[in-house]
Amino acid sequence: MVKRKEPNKLEANAEDGSGSEDSKFDNEEIVNVDFxxxxxxxxxxxxxxxxxxxQLFDADNTMFDLSAxxxxxxxxxxxxxxxxTDGVESDPFAFLTVINANLHRESPxxxxxxxxxxxxxxxxxxxxxxxxxxxSEGAKTNTGIIFSERLINMPTxxxxxxxxxxxxxxxxxxxxxxxxxxxxxxxxxxxFTETQSKIDEDDERPKKKKKKGGTxxxxxxxxxxxxxVIQRKSEHCMTYRFxxxxxxxxxxxxxxxxxxxxxxxxxxxxxxxxxxxxxEMLTLxxxxxxx
Numbered sequence: 515m516v517k518r519k520e521p522n523k524l525e526a527n528a529e530d531g532s533g534s535e536d537s538k539f540d541n542e543e544i545v546n547v548d549f550x551x552x553x554x555x556x557x558x559x560x561x562x563x564x565x566x567x568x569q570l571f572d573a574d575n576t577m578f579d580l581s582a583x584x585x586x587x588x589x590x591x592x593x594x595x596x597x598x599t600d601g602v603e604s605d606p607f608a609f610l611t612v613i614n615a616n617l618h619r620e621s622p623x624x625x626x627x628x629x630x631x632x633x634x635x636x637x638x639x640x641x642x643x644x645x646x647x648x649x650s651e652g653a654k655t656n657t658g659i660i661f662s663e664r665l666i667n668m669p670t671x672x673x674x675x676x677x678x679x680x681x682x683x684x685x686x687x688x689x690x691x692x693x694x695x696x697x698x699x700x701x702x703x704x705x706f707t708e709t710q711s712k713i714d715e716d717d718e719r720p721k722k723k724k725k726k727g728g729t730x731x732x733x734x735x736x737x738x739x740x741x742x743v744i745q746r747k748s749e750h751c752m753t754y755r756f757x758x759x760x761x762x763x764x765x766x767x768x769x770x771x772x773x774x775x776x777x778x779x780x781x782x783x784x785x786x787x788x789x790x791x792x793x794e795m796l797t798l799x800x801x802x803x804x805x
Contacts, residue, residue: 548671551595551679552602556588563587564660565777566663572704572776573756579631583623586663593683593694595676597664608664610676612684614662615657615700617647617693627659631700631780634754641750644782648698655697661700666689670739674795681792685771698749699788701781703741705734709775740795741779748781748793 516556554563564584568575587594598604618624628649635642648657653795664672684694734753736742743753755777782790 519609530537539760547599549597549599550601551597551675552606554591554594554596554611555602556585556591558603559606559609560588563596563609565632566606566609566665567661570661570663570702570704570779573758574630574778577757578626582621582662582730583627585624586613586618586621593680593687595679597668597672597676608662608668608672608676610660610662610673610680612660612680612694612696612699614693614696615659616653618794619649619651624659627702627735627793631702634778634780635752638752639753641752641780641782642680643690644750645700645740656693656695657698658696660699660701662703664738666737670799671801673738674792674799675794677795683788696788697785699743699783699785701748701783703736703744703779703781704776705733705736705741705779706774706776707734710772740799741781742793743791743798744781744783747787747794748783749787750780750782752780754778754780769772 564580567578567580567583571578571580590611590613594609596606597608598606611623615624615628619628632642632645632649635645647653648655662673662676684696687694
């Protein structure tokens with residue numbers, strides 16, 4: 515049986531976009547959506563997983579063999595989850611899984627990512643040194659790389675159940691003698707800073723005052739709310755600029771038009787904090803109870 519995870523019903527607010535600010539909330543409409551959690555399916559999910567990986571790596575996605583990485587992820591079809599709304603045959607809107615970096619360090623997709631991670635952490639000496647130790651050929655520990663991405667309008671509430679299920683699946687795999695007992699987890703994600711909006715520059719309405727010393731804010735924001743929890747539990751965390759930022763596609767420049775500058779984010783969390791991280795997510799992003 516492929517489907518082995520109970521669907522969660524989440525309430526999403528859909529605004530009709532008409533009327534004043536007050537009437538907008540008066541006309542607010544509640545839409546119930548069933549999110550079903552499935553095992554990854556190589557025969558169905560390949561294109562969607564590859565596209566979500568492309569979204570995850572943003573401007574730098576062409577630096578990786580995403581097809582090989584998607585194949586590796588889908589080969590672990592009893593580990594990790596996809597989230598769908600229209601049955602197992604439909605495309606996933608979200609996924610989460612983990613790859614043993616030490617076991618697969620020479621596979622095409624993972625070798626490129628390890629080199630990339632080490633390159634991006636050079637400016638953080640302590641983080642870089644720790645990663646070199648964990649990802650070296652003779653490492654005595656096991657490190658998992660967590661891959662997780664979802665469409666931008668997917669609610670955060672789908673994430674904690676995926677992490678809980680992943681934790682349970684890893685334990686079952688360990689009980690069966692498989693190498694999923696990890697000492698550390700590397701989590702690849704994205705964050706952003708605010709820049710001067712090009713829309714505002716072209717608008718005749720009064721502008722907000724620019725920050726003294728420039729137009730760019732140093733405050734970091736998260737595309738995914740759960741990353742704030744992961745960051746708090748992390749041993750190391752850093753942001754980095756994309757290597758191919760200047761060559762980004764027009765679709766990505768739309769972020770910049772609205773005053774958002776995406777950047778990569780790397781976090782390292784120990785196994786001792788991993789369960790606490792999941793527990794905190796389950797508490798903070800609990801599925802709303804049905805009335």
